[in-house]
Amino acid sequence: MKSYYKELWLDIPERMEFVNITYQVQNCITESGIQEGLCLVNAMHITASVFINDDESGLHRDYKRWLEELAPHEPLSRYDHNRTGEDNGDAHHKRQIMGREVTCAVTEGKLHFGPWEQIFYGEFDGKRRKRVLIKIIGE
Secondary structure (H helix, E strand, C coil), rough: CEEEEEEEEEECCCCCCEEEEHHHHHHHHHHHHHCEEEEEEEEEECCCCEEEECCCCHHHHHHHHHHHCCCCCCCHHHCHHHHCEEEEHHHHHHHHHHHHEEEEECCCEEEEEEEEEEEEEEECCCCCEEHHHCCCEEE
16 A cells, blocks of 8 residues: 655635635645545644535635634633633634544545535634645555
């Protein structure tokens, strides 16, 4: 069995944003030479997420509104975590809801997706450099 990994570095200028990383993940599969296997994609930061869904701007706006309703950024005093000098208590909750990682099948050297499925990096405490791990195993 072969193994391949790469880290993507992202600079997100907004506090909360979703970035389609499907193309970068597929490029890694191609670079790996793996034709049949599994691809793990995970956020390497506790205030970020990786998830699969549709690349539709209305849906992304809905997610942002929904997440902000569930875990509003302000007031900062809402979160005990922010008493440590942080201001990102909400981002930890948003990450928990959206998930840390996804695992995708690789078939014939390509992501084996259903219609409309794309991979997204979700940022909830942006304005600094963060990374995503892509790990592919198979033959």
